[in-house]
Structures are given as C-alpha cells and as structure tokens.
Amino acid sequence: MSADIGPDKGTEPTHGDSADDMLRAWRAGIDTYQEPVVYMRRDCAVCRSEGFTTQARIRLTAGSGSIVATLCVVDGPWLGHGVAGLSEAAWRALHPQPGQWITVSHAPVLDSLSHVRSKVYGHRLDAGAFRAVIGDIAAGRYSDLHLATFITACAGDHLDLDETVSLTQAMIDVGERLDWGRDMVVDKHCVGGLPGNRTTLLVVPIVAACGLTMPKTSSRAITSPAGTADTMEVLAPVDLDIGAMRRTVERTGACIVWGGSVRLSPADDVLIRVERPLDLDSEGQLVASVLSKKAAAGSTHVLIDLPVGPTAKVRSREAAQALGRRLVEVGRSIGLQVALRVTDGLQPVGRGIGPALEARDVLAVLRRQADAPDDLRQRALRLAGDILELGGAAPPGAGLRLATEVLADGRAWAKFAAICEAQGGLREVPVASHRHVVEAPSAGRVTSIDNRVLSRAAKLAGAPRAPAAGVDVHVRLGDIVRAGQPLFTLHAQAPGELAYAQQYVNARPPIFQISEAS
Amino acid sequence: MSADIGPDKGTEPTHGDSADDMLRAWRAGIDTYQEPVVYMRRDCAVCRSEGFTTQARIRLTAGSGSIVATLCVVDGPWLGHGVAGLSEAAWRALHPQPGQWITVSHAPVLDSLSHVRSKVYGHRLDAGAFRAVIGDIAAGRYSDLHLATFITACAGDHLDLDETVSLTQAMIDVGERLDWGRDMVVDKHCVGGLPGNRTTLLVVPIVAACGLTMPKTSSRAITSPAGTADTMEVLAPVDLDIGAMRRTVERTGACIVWGGSVRLSPADDVLIRVERPLDLDSEGQLVASVLSKKAAAGSTHVLIDLPVGPTAKVRSREAAQALGRRLVEVGRSIGLQVALRVTDGLQPVGRGIGPALEARDVLAVLRRQADAPDDLRQRALRLAGDILELGGAAPPGAGLRLATEVLADGRAWAKFAAICEAQGGLREVPVASHRHVVEAPSAGRVTSIDNRVLSRAAKLAGAPRAPAAGVDVHVRLGDIVRAGQPLFTLHAQAPGELAYAQQYVNARPPIFQISEAS
Incomplete structure (x- = not known):
C-alpha cells in the first residue's frame, strides 16, 4: 500500500563521504501537532556515523532553508532506505521538494537553555537572556519539552516587572512590526x-x-x-x-x-501551542503575549x-x-x-x-x-x-x-x-449534528454558575476544533427555573465527543446551583 | 517496501457499532524514547466518531491490559486501514499480539493535573495531591509535556520539607518494596x-x-x-x-x-526520562528520588x-x-x-x-x-x-x-x-574506535578544571549511550604541564560524534586553567 514512497533504488545516494549525511525528503504525513519531527532508519549511514539517537535535535538543511527537528529513530519496514520522513510540521517549516536531497547534522548546542535553567532555579533573567531565549524559540530551536519548561518556569508570579518588560520587548523584536502611518491606532x-x-x-x-x-x-x-x-x-x-x-x-x-498568520510576535504563537495542552497561562506571559501583539x-x-x-x-x-x-x-x-x-x-x-x-x-x-x-x-x-x-x-x-x-x-x-x-466573504454559521439537553434537577432560583466546568464541557464536546461544538446556556443567574427545565445544551459534531462531554458533566457536582426560590 | 504491514483486506473489522472503536495492533517500529505514541489514520472510523485529533491522549485496551498513549494522526499511505500503529514504548507497555484487536477510547480526564497547576502557581500540595499525581505518573497517564511541567514546578526550592516527605512517600507507595528479612541493610x-x-x-x-x-x-x-x-x-x-x-x-x-528494571519507585523512572533531556534536577525531586529508591x-x-x-x-x-x-x-x-x-x-x-x-x-x-x-x-x-x-x-x-x-x-x-x-558474568571493557587528544596550549600549573564542560564534552561524544565514549583526563589539579602535553582525550564510537565533541571543546574557553608555574 506504500510502494511509492522513498526514492527509487536507482537514484540512491552513492555511499561516498559527501553523501553520507544526505537523505531524500519524504512527506510521511504524520501530524505531530506543531513540533517538527524527522523519521530516520536506525541503520542509515548518517545515524550510524553521527551517533544520532531518538529524541536528538537534528538540523535539516534543504537548499538555503534549514530547520531543527526532533528525531524519531525507526526500525519498521515502512520507511525506505536513504529517506528522511518529515512530519507535517517539519514539512511545512522546511518545504522541500518531494525527494529533494537534504543534509542532516547535529543541531547547534542551545546555549540559551542555561537561562531557562537559571529561571527554573528562581534567578532573575536580564534583557539579553530573554532576547536569547525568545530568539531561539521563534527560530523553532526549542523542543516541546524545552518550551514546557520555560513556560512553567515563568508561570505563577515568577517574573518581576523588569523581566516582563524584557520578555515583551524580546517578543516584539523577534517578529514583524506594522506601521499604519498614523498617530492613533x-x-x-x-x-x-x-x-x-x-x-x-x-x-x-x-x-x-x-x-x-x-x-x-x-x-x-x-x-x-x-x-x-x-x-x-x-x-x-x-x-x-x-x-x-x-x-x-x-x-x-x-x-x-x-x-x-501575520507572524506578529511569532514566539508567542510557538509558546501558545504548548500552553494549550498544558492548560497553563501565567501573568508575565499573559502580559508579554498581549502587549507584544498589540x-x-x-x-x-x-x-x-x-x-x-x-x-x-x-x-x-x-x-x-x-x-x-x-x-x-x-x-x-x-x-x-x-x-x-x-x-x-x-x-x-x-x-x-x-x-x-x-x-x-x-x-x-x-x-x-x-x-x-x-x-x-x-x-x-x-x-x-x-x-x-x-x-x-x-x-x-x-x-x-x-x-x-x-x-x-x-x-x-x-x-x-x-x-x-x-x-474574504461572510460565511453561514454551521449547526452541530449531535445535541444533549441538561435539565434542572429541581425547581428554584439559579444562584451560581461554574464557568470553568462549562468551558471544559464545551472543550470536551470538541470546541474550538469542531466549530459547531460547544455549550448553549439557556438560563442566567437569578432566573427562576422549574424542575426539568433545560439549563444548557451540549453541541457536538461527533457522537463520541457528545458522550464524553456528557459523561464529564454527569460526574461533576451540579454546574448550576439552584436554591429553593423564596 | 512495506506491503506486509497491517491486516489483510479480508480480515478488516465489519463496520458495525461494536467494531467502530476497534483497530488491529501493528508494531510501527518508531522509537519515541519512552513516551507511548499511537499512529492512527485521520480517516479511520474511530477518529471520525470520537473526534480524536493529534496530541489527544487515548486509552488503548488489549485484552485485560490498558495504556494511555499520545495520538499522532496520519495522512500518509504507509499506515493501513483499520490499524493502530504503536511506537516501541507503546508496544512494550501494552504488549499485544501482532494484529490483535485493540479498543481505543478517550483517556479519562486527569484530575490530578489541577494539583500540578496549583504547584505552578506556587501553592503547597498535601500528601493526597502528591499521591494522586504520582499514581497517575506511575500508571503512564501523563504526557511528556505534563511531566515537564510537574518537574519544573517542583524544581528550584519550590518544595518544602512536608511536601518533599509527601512526594517521597508517594513514590515509595506506588512501587514494589523489598524486604530482606534482616534488621540491617x-x-x-x-x-x-x-x-x-x-x-x-x-x-x-x-x-x-x-x-x-x-x-x-x-x-x-x-x-x-x-x-x-x-x-x-x-x-x-x-x-x-x-x-x-x-x-x-x-x-x-x-x-x-x-x-x-526491578520497578522500585517506578514513578521516578518516568520522571528521570524527562529530566534527562531537560538537563534539570531539583532538590525536592533529588531527595525524593534518592530516598524513595533506598x-x-x-x-x-x-x-x-x-x-x-x-x-x-x-x-x-x-x-x-x-x-x-x-x-x-x-x-x-x-x-x-x-x-x-x-x-x-x-x-x-x-x-x-x-x-x-x-x-x-x-x-x-x-x-x-x-x-x-x-x-x-x-x-x-x-x-x-x-x-x-x-x-x-x-x-x-x-x-x-x-x-x-x-x-x-x-x-x-x-x-x-x-x-x-x-x-550474569563479568564482561570485557570495550575500547572506543575514534579518539582525539587535546593538548596544553602553554606550559604552567593546572589551577582549575571545569567539570561541567568536561561532562558535556563526554556526553556530546556519545556517553552514556555509547559505552566506550567519553573523556580520559590525563592531568590533575596542581600538575605542572609543558606546552603540547596531552590534557585529555576525547573517545567516541562514531566519527560525527567525535567531531561534534571536538567542535564544542574548541568553541569554549579553556577547560583547564593553566597559570605560569611559579
């Protein structure tokens, strides 16, 4: 089912010195979210000569373009000899021609990680340190693990005013800056x-x-x-x-x-992709993220x-x-x-x-x-x-x-x-194909609503990836409801997601507190 | 080159309700270090019905065994229909029969992550919180990003005495505990x-x-x-x-x-696998790691x-x-x-x-x-x-x-x-195939040695993965050396690694400080 992958036998690199570090680019079609990943056979010449191992950070160069990717070593038969399989994120970032020769080498040592470690241990970072870290992040040199560490180290109240200014300025400087030619925007x-x-x-x-x-x-x-x-x-x-x-x-x-998509504060876009699965957001990063974009x-x-x-x-x-x-x-x-x-x-x-x-x-x-x-x-x-x-x-x-x-x-x-x-044109609003109504268990007045649990239910139902998914709320604080009256409706685009959100809601204490109306 | 992967057309699951969430296990041979990863086609029934997307945490069940893995969605032609490709870590953890039916479902919501977030924001965690976190970690329910966040949040001096005791006790309780039947061990x-x-x-x-x-x-x-x-x-x-x-x-x-390998303090083994690429080690975790193992x-x-x-x-x-x-x-x-x-x-x-x-x-x-x-x-x-x-x-x-x-x-x-x-038997000590001698640039007395840079050079040369790789040090503090005298030798098992370590050493200030002998 995949006989068309990789270069033909006839076009394999000669195994002279110059070709040992070259492989042909192959789009593996693997969605690794936004982390660039490269798949290489354990027995390929460059893995053997460079001593590459899984999780190593590898520099891939195609023509004048170059990226850093995380290596996954492959023993399976599906990856051809002489081929570097690129994940979708790596393919987008390097955008080689299919089958183009690419050079692989060790990624340069990331000196800016010493600043991240320093922050983890509670030290202050100066403007130069933030410039170095943010420069490497915007250039895609940090792995997701490095990003998670930097984000966590800066979370809570770990950044003071000067550090937040430095982080913000570094995030502005690394991206494009628009000029609208007017005094007031x-x-x-x-x-x-x-x-x-x-x-x-x-x-x-x-x-x-x-x-x-x-x-x-x-x-x-x-x-x-x-x-x-x-x-x-x-x-x-x-x-x-x-x-x-x-x-x-x-x-x-x-x-x-x-x-x-306009690449304003590109470092922020990289940080956000890791903040999202961590469900983590910190004051310093929040300020830097908001103001650098503005x-x-x-x-x-x-x-x-x-x-x-x-x-x-x-x-x-x-x-x-x-x-x-x-x-x-x-x-x-x-x-x-x-x-x-x-x-x-x-x-x-x-x-x-x-x-x-x-x-x-x-x-x-x-x-x-x-x-x-x-x-x-x-x-x-x-x-x-x-x-x-x-x-x-x-x-x-x-x-x-x-x-x-x-x-x-x-x-x-x-x-x-x-x-x-x-x-580009006004669109029609889509409607979800699967719904579930949650009703008031008893009559009374709505005295509180748990926003966090509602948000979580909407996410479990598929939002924001599935645009029509989410929660439709039918009552507000202070409303008088009767038993069985709809409180909110879960919307989903897949039955599994509807069931998952429903299960989550059922396992929680009531999201809407209802007190006997006086 | 991969016509043998996946189940035959004739044995595909019928697409009735009961089989929609079942796929056949296939060993993809992808080394994702220790994070279990599952590869599934974007167009497979369960991805569509459950709304699975890349980076989702998925529960895989084979017979009575069950693991949580990170999903990579695949568009490429190399992954067969009706197949779940397992990374080596996932294959080891689930150990299915090749081609065995496995059930895939959403991973349970990880309530213990709220404790991790709480720690990130600087709050104290009690014994119950550590038990919940460590229990989930030992069971393989945390992704590498979650682990990196927990490790970073506990690093520096972020754990007090009680928290360190709780973490240590939780790490002991989650694993096996040996009893040698004597008062003094x-x-x-x-x-x-x-x-x-x-x-x-x-x-x-x-x-x-x-x-x-x-x-x-x-x-x-x-x-x-x-x-x-x-x-x-x-x-x-x-x-x-x-x-x-x-x-x-x-x-x-x-x-x-x-x-x-004896599964004492299994949570520690999981934490260490993420600490290693982060090059991070914290006091609380160090104490908990050491004493829980003891x-x-x-x-x-x-x-x-x-x-x-x-x-x-x-x-x-x-x-x-x-x-x-x-x-x-x-x-x-x-x-x-x-x-x-x-x-x-x-x-x-x-x-x-x-x-x-x-x-x-x-x-x-x-x-x-x-x-x-x-x-x-x-x-x-x-x-x-x-x-x-x-x-x-x-x-x-x-x-x-x-x-x-x-x-x-x-x-x-x-x-x-x-x-x-x-x-199991005493072994011969292997010797590295590639070496490079670094000599004293001038005569004098050795007044300091940078252990960190030496260690880093040994790692870049391939240690510990390549056992014969490392650094052999020829002089000690206080020694008088002449110009050109060997200071240390880099050992590597691959020429690329030797070059990489050499390049790193050349780019640093001298590792051995040599003052003019008085």
Missing part, C-alpha cells in the same frame, strides 16, 4: 476566562464606523473553548497575510484577523477588559488591579497607552460557548434581533464607548451614547459585513 | 555532578566482603555522562528482575543493579556522599549542608537512618569519564594495579569505612583500616568478581 483586548465574552466582534465595527482605525489581531483559544479568532473564523477567513490585512484596513478602517500590530492606544469572578480567569478585584497595573506599567515601558475596564465575570456572556454558538450571538446583536443577548450587547457598548473616548471620537462621557446610536442605526452591522467581505 | 548514594566518581563499584564489594548486606540499586545517568548503572553494565548485566536480584544478594550479600530497596542505613565544588552539582558547603539536612529529615520521616559525608568535588575522580573509561579505573583499583587512580581508591575506602562503622562491622574509628585491608588482600576483588558472576 486603537485596539482592545479581553484577558479572558469568561465563556462567550465575544465583544471584539461588536466593538471593532462600532469603533471603525465612527472613523477610528482598529486593525485587530486576535488569538485562537489557549485554554478556552473559543478564541476571538476561532469565532471570527466561523464568519469570515482570518488567516490573512500582512498584505491582505493591510488592504482590509485601508478599505474599512478595521479588520479582525488571526495574529499568528505593539507589533502598530497599536498606540489599547483598552483592556478584565472580567472578574470566582470562576473567571481573574478571580478578585485585587488580582485584576495587580494585573491591570502590570499591563499599564509594561505598556508605558514599551510606548503603549493602556486603559483598563474591570467588568463583571460572574457568569458566561451571551448564550453560546464555542465558535459557532458565539458567532450566532454576535450576529443577533449586530442585526438587532429581538432575542439577541442583552448582556453581550451592553458589555460591547460600554467597551466601545471607552475606546471612542480614548481615541478622541467622542468627548469624555459621550462614548456610550455614540456607540449605542451606531449599533442601533445599522452602521455597525454594515461595517461588520464590509469587514467580512474585505477579509 | 546498608546502602550508599552519591548526589553526583562529579565526573568519574564511581566509588559504588568499590564500596559494595568491600562492605559485602565484611559481611554486611548491601543490595545496591543504581540509576542510569540523568544529566551526567554515566550513571553507576551505566558503568556497571559495562562489566556485568544490570537489568535484573527482583528474583535475579534476590538470588544475587543471597549468594554474595550484595548486588549492583539498575533500579528501573526505602523501596529495603535499606535501613544509608550513607550519602555529597561532593562539593564550584562546578559539581553541589557548589558550596552551605548548599551541601542544606541538602544534607533535608535528606536526614526526610529519611527520618520515612524510617531511614541517613548519614552524610561531604567530599571534595573540585575535579573529576579517577581518569575516565564515561561508562567504559570509568569501569577501567574501577578494575584497576580492585586489581591493585600500580597505575590505578589513587584518588578514586581513597574516596572509596573512606566511604566504605563509614558504612562499616554505620553497619556495626567495625568499631567507631576503625572502618577505614578494615576497608583498606579488605581491598589490599584481594577479598574486595574476589567479591566483585562473584557479584558480576551472579549477575
């Missing part, structure tokens, strides 16, 4: 942790409809069931390169694209939304203040004006959790549907009002009114449609 | 970081020749060019199961085996050798005292009597660094050769003397004299030969 960011808080898709068109420039780059989910980029992708393409992003902004004054995107004024609640990412007003202070201070050090809004994070925003369900909520608000979730609408209007004032499009105190007008008279919806069009 | 351990410090191979036969019981389990290298088990393996088999280990001890009073091996009295030097693992006398105190305190909590000896760690011990070169030094001492390294001999005699006193085989103050006698009259050599014989 506004932006917003939500620190997250609040399911369904998809205000960006409303704020951007409102603000842009009032004449401000807002080239928004968003991230995909790290630990949540949907990132803004995941939700926007349900409605329009987000994988724009810098040229396409620029054209969108020139035409509409705004965009909502995935930050990773600075690289050419923003000058940034509003940060900090939702606070016992099960949101920021759990107390004090924690929000500490994080906010850090964001403002690091922003100042790198030349960004940062404003804050601490918001209520007690319960999910809107009704949907997961890309398609959240996109549906956003469209309902933009289209002024009667059943649109009012909490999402109100949050977005307040944030948009803040930005209109921050950017000078409304006098102090008048931002909320202007934002409300622009949404009510359809200008925001028209602007959003224009942005989607410029990004 | 002695043991020793060296905290390491000092190349060539292979005293165990001398201490064990001396002590056993004096009638004490010393069933020694040793580790393979974590961050060094050779562990004691690696060096012993040059001379005799060390992969003994518990039965063979017991027979060796009954026959000779002692053994020197690899701890991992307790599980049934030891009652343990001597710990703490070499101190600026480039050894323990860099100052204060650090040695702090670590020693922690070892004694944790030992007391788990019922082990721990004695300490702080030794000089300024320079490598003996001449060889690397399994075979160190084994050669050990044999020279045991055989009382004139050219045997005297520093290795002296260190071993002092440690053996301490243990003889600790174990009551010599009165206080008389241990060193007894040890010296037993080595000098050949009883130690006879005992060592008997131990090797009982473990």
Whole structure:
C-alpha cells in the first residue's frame, strides 16, 4: 500500500563521504501537532556515523532553508532506505521538494537553555537572556519539552516587572512590526476566562464606523473553548497575510484577523501551542503575549477588559488591579497607552460557548434581533464607548451614547459585513449534528454558575476544533427555573465527543446551583 | 517496501457499532524514547466518531491490559486501514499480539493535573495531591509535556520539607518494596555532578566482603555522562528482575543493579526520562528520588556522599549542608537512618569519564594495579569505612583500616568478581574506535578544571549511550604541564560524534586553567 514512497533504488545516494549525511525528503504525513519531527532508519549511514539517537535535535538543511527537528529513530519496514520522513510540521517549516536531497547534522548546542535553567532555579533573567531565549524559540530551536519548561518556569508570579518588560520587548523584536502611518491606532483586548465574552466582534465595527482605525489581531483559544479568532473564523477567513490585512484596513478602517498568520510576535504563537495542552497561562506571559501583539500590530492606544469572578480567569478585584497595573506599567515601558475596564465575570456572556454558538450571538446583536443577548450587547457598548473616548471620537462621557446610536442605526452591522467581505466573504454559521439537553434537577432560583466546568464541557464536546461544538446556556443567574427545565445544551459534531462531554458533566457536582426560590 | 504491514483486506473489522472503536495492533517500529505514541489514520472510523485529533491522549485496551498513549494522526499511505500503529514504548507497555484487536477510547480526564497547576502557581500540595499525581505518573497517564511541567514546578526550592516527605512517600507507595528479612541493610548514594566518581563499584564489594548486606540499586545517568548503572553494565548485566536480584544478594550479600528494571519507585523512572533531556534536577525531586529508591530497596542505613565544588552539582558547603539536612529529615520521616559525608568535588575522580573509561579505573583499583587512580581508591575506602562503622562491622574509628585491608588482600576483588558472576558474568571493557587528544596550549600549573564542560564534552561524544565514549583526563589539579602535553582525550564510537565533541571543546574557553608555574 506504500510502494511509492522513498526514492527509487536507482537514484540512491552513492555511499561516498559527501553523501553520507544526505537523505531524500519524504512527506510521511504524520501530524505531530506543531513540533517538527524527522523519521530516520536506525541503520542509515548518517545515524550510524553521527551517533544520532531518538529524541536528538537534528538540523535539516534543504537548499538555503534549514530547520531543527526532533528525531524519531525507526526500525519498521515502512520507511525506505536513504529517506528522511518529515512530519507535517517539519514539512511545512522546511518545504522541500518531494525527494529533494537534504543534509542532516547535529543541531547547534542551545546555549540559551542555561537561562531557562537559571529561571527554573528562581534567578532573575536580564534583557539579553530573554532576547536569547525568545530568539531561539521563534527560530523553532526549542523542543516541546524545552518550551514546557520555560513556560512553567515563568508561570505563577515568577517574573518581576523588569523581566516582563524584557520578555515583551524580546517578543516584539523577534517578529514583524506594522506601521499604519498614523498617530492613533486603537485596539482592545479581553484577558479572558469568561465563556462567550465575544465583544471584539461588536466593538471593532462600532469603533471603525465612527472613523477610528482598529486593525485587530486576535488569538485562537489557549485554554478556552473559543478564541476571538476561532469565532471570527466561523464568519469570515482570518488567516490573512500582512498584505491582505493591510488592504482590509485601508478599505474599512478595521479588520479582525488571526495574529499568528501575520507572524506578529511569532514566539508567542510557538509558546501558545504548548500552553494549550498544558492548560497553563501565567501573568508575565499573559502580559508579554498581549502587549507584544498589540505593539507589533502598530497599536498606540489599547483598552483592556478584565472580567472578574470566582470562576473567571481573574478571580478578585485585587488580582485584576495587580494585573491591570502590570499591563499599564509594561505598556508605558514599551510606548503603549493602556486603559483598563474591570467588568463583571460572574457568569458566561451571551448564550453560546464555542465558535459557532458565539458567532450566532454576535450576529443577533449586530442585526438587532429581538432575542439577541442583552448582556453581550451592553458589555460591547460600554467597551466601545471607552475606546471612542480614548481615541478622541467622542468627548469624555459621550462614548456610550455614540456607540449605542451606531449599533442601533445599522452602521455597525454594515461595517461588520464590509469587514467580512474585505477579509474574504461572510460565511453561514454551521449547526452541530449531535445535541444533549441538561435539565434542572429541581425547581428554584439559579444562584451560581461554574464557568470553568462549562468551558471544559464545551472543550470536551470538541470546541474550538469542531466549530459547531460547544455549550448553549439557556438560563442566567437569578432566573427562576422549574424542575426539568433545560439549563444548557451540549453541541457536538461527533457522537463520541457528545458522550464524553456528557459523561464529564454527569460526574461533576451540579454546574448550576439552584436554591429553593423564596 | 512495506506491503506486509497491517491486516489483510479480508480480515478488516465489519463496520458495525461494536467494531467502530476497534483497530488491529501493528508494531510501527518508531522509537519515541519512552513516551507511548499511537499512529492512527485521520480517516479511520474511530477518529471520525470520537473526534480524536493529534496530541489527544487515548486509552488503548488489549485484552485485560490498558495504556494511555499520545495520538499522532496520519495522512500518509504507509499506515493501513483499520490499524493502530504503536511506537516501541507503546508496544512494550501494552504488549499485544501482532494484529490483535485493540479498543481505543478517550483517556479519562486527569484530575490530578489541577494539583500540578496549583504547584505552578506556587501553592503547597498535601500528601493526597502528591499521591494522586504520582499514581497517575506511575500508571503512564501523563504526557511528556505534563511531566515537564510537574518537574519544573517542583524544581528550584519550590518544595518544602512536608511536601518533599509527601512526594517521597508517594513514590515509595506506588512501587514494589523489598524486604530482606534482616534488621540491617546498608546502602550508599552519591548526589553526583562529579565526573568519574564511581566509588559504588568499590564500596559494595568491600562492605559485602565484611559481611554486611548491601543490595545496591543504581540509576542510569540523568544529566551526567554515566550513571553507576551505566558503568556497571559495562562489566556485568544490570537489568535484573527482583528474583535475579534476590538470588544475587543471597549468594554474595550484595548486588549492583539498575533500579528501573526491578520497578522500585517506578514513578521516578518516568520522571528521570524527562529530566534527562531537560538537563534539570531539583532538590525536592533529588531527595525524593534518592530516598524513595533506598526505602523501596529495603535499606535501613544509608550513607550519602555529597561532593562539593564550584562546578559539581553541589557548589558550596552551605548548599551541601542544606541538602544534607533535608535528606536526614526526610529519611527520618520515612524510617531511614541517613548519614552524610561531604567530599571534595573540585575535579573529576579517577581518569575516565564515561561508562567504559570509568569501569577501567574501577578494575584497576580492585586489581591493585600500580597505575590505578589513587584518588578514586581513597574516596572509596573512606566511604566504605563509614558504612562499616554505620553497619556495626567495625568499631567507631576503625572502618577505614578494615576497608583498606579488605581491598589490599584481594577479598574486595574476589567479591566483585562473584557479584558480576551472579549477575550474569563479568564482561570485557570495550575500547572506543575514534579518539582525539587535546593538548596544553602553554606550559604552567593546572589551577582549575571545569567539570561541567568536561561532562558535556563526554556526553556530546556519545556517553552514556555509547559505552566506550567519553573523556580520559590525563592531568590533575596542581600538575605542572609543558606546552603540547596531552590534557585529555576525547573517545567516541562514531566519527560525527567525535567531531561534534571536538567542535564544542574548541568553541569554549579553556577547560583547564593553566597559570605560569611559579
């Protein structure tokens, strides 16, 4: 079934000195997520002469391109002689011609790992150390294990202010930096942790409809069931390169694209791929990640939304203040004006959790549907009002009114449609094929909702990878429910995933606390 | 070239409900080090129905056995339909029959990861938390990324005394525990970081020749060019199961085996496999690793050798005292009597660094050769003397004299030969095929030696994987050398590795500081 792999016998390298370290590139079709992996036979000449062993870090050079990959040694018969099998990530990174000769050699010693070890042992790192580490990370020289170690060592409160500034600056310097040729470029960011808080898709068109420039780059989910980029992708393409992003902004004054595809802060994209399976997110890295993206995107004024609640990412007003202070201070050090809004994070925003369900909520608000979730609408209007004032499009105190007008008279919806069009065309929202309704076990008043468990259930159901998957929440804090009334619906695109999410929900204490109504 | 893989068309599962989650086991021959990995086609029924994606953690069940593996999704033509390709680690762990039906399902949610996250954020963990984490680790439920996070979160000084006790106890409880049926079982351990410090191979036969019981389990290298088990393996088999280990001890009073193969403290073996590529070793984990192995091996009295030097693992006398105190305190909590000896760690011990070169030094001492390294001999005699006193085989103050006698009259050599014989037979020491001599650039006195760089060079030359690889050191601190005199020789089993180590050495500041002799 695989007789076509590898080079023909007739074209094998001669085993002279010069060819011993050369193999022919073969696309093995193995999806190793984003870690580049190379598969080589244990008995190949270069493994024997270089003493390569599994897990070694190997440099692959094809023409003028070069990457570092993790080696998996193969004894099986499926890998041809004289062939280097590349995982999908390695193939994308090196992009050789099929069968092209590639040279393999030991990866250079990673001196920057000594800084990582130093951080693990609790020492401070200076700007040079962060530049070295981030440079190697952006160049793909760290294995996933190295990345996990760096992330963990910087997590908790292990980075002080100077270190966070150094990390942020290093992450900016290693990527591209956009210049929009104007003094005022506004932006917003939500620190997250609040399911369904998809205000960006409303704020951007409102603000842009009032004449401000807002080239928004968003991230995909790290630990949540949907990132803004995941939700926007349900409605329009987000994988724009810098040229396409620029054209969108020139035409509409705004965009909502995935930050990773424009290679702003490329080190951040690498770190995020490992943070995601670890379900780990730290203050220093959060600040560096957010602000490096904003600075690289050419923003000058940034509003940060900090939702606070016992099960949101920021759990107390004090924690929000500490994080906010850090964001403002690091922003100042790198030349960004940062404003804050601490918001209520007690319960999910809107009704949907997961890309398609959240996109549906956003469209309902933009289209002024009667059943649109009012909490999402109100949050977005307040944030948009803040930005209109921050950017000078409304006098102090008048931002909320202007934002409300622009949404009510359809200008925001028209602007959003224009942005989607410029990004490649507005799409239909997909609907999940498998659903399961969870009902109230007893009558009473809803007194608390566990955001974390809801998010986890949405992820187990397949979000964000399966865009239509997630959780649709039917009741809110303070609602009176009767026994058997639907509390939420699990949506999935595969029966196994629906069962898995259901099983998880069944094994937990109730997600919705219901007290006897008084 | 791979027409023989996978089941025949005629034996494919019927695609009824019951078979959708079943695949046939196929040994893919891919060496993923120790992480179990399963390769499944993206278009297979179970991937589609369960929504499996790359990096997902998957439970594989074959008969009554079950493991958790990391999924790599495959698009390539080399993997047959209806087949689950298993990496070597997965094949070893599940040991199915080739072609056996195996069931695949989502791995259970790992609740213990919440403890790991809690530790990352700087919180204390209680005994229950460590039990949960270590239980999951020993059962193979953590991915390498999870392990790296746990190791990093516990590194530095992040574990307090109670946490270290809890971790140690959890690591003991999860494995086997030997009982030798006697009140006194002695043991020793060296905290390491000092190349060539292979005293165990001398201490064990001396002590056993004096009638004490010393069933020694040793580790393979974590961050060094050779562990004691690696060096012993040059001379005799060390992969003994518990039965063979017991027979060796009954026959000779002692053994020197690899701890991992007898499954004492299995969680430690899992942690070490990730610590090694990270080149990371922490105090809490070091204490837990050492003492859990000793307790599980049934030891009652343990001597710990703490070499101190600026480039050894323990860099100052204060650090040695702090670590020693922690070892004694944790030992007391788990019922082990721990004695300490702080030794000089300024320079490598003996001449060889690397399994075979160190084994050669050990044999020279045991055989009382004139050219045997005297520093290795002296260190071993002092440690053996301490243990003889600790174990009551010599009165206080008389241990060193007894040890010296037993080595000098050949009883130690006879005992060592008997131990090797009982473990499977004494072996010839291999010699490296490729060498490179590094000479003194100028005349003068050797004033310092960088142990870390020497170790690194030995590792780059192939140690410990290639047993004959390493570094042979020809001069010692204080020696007067002339320009061009050999300082050390790099040994390798592959020309590429020799070149790699050479390149590394050339790129560093001099490893041996030579001052003009006064």
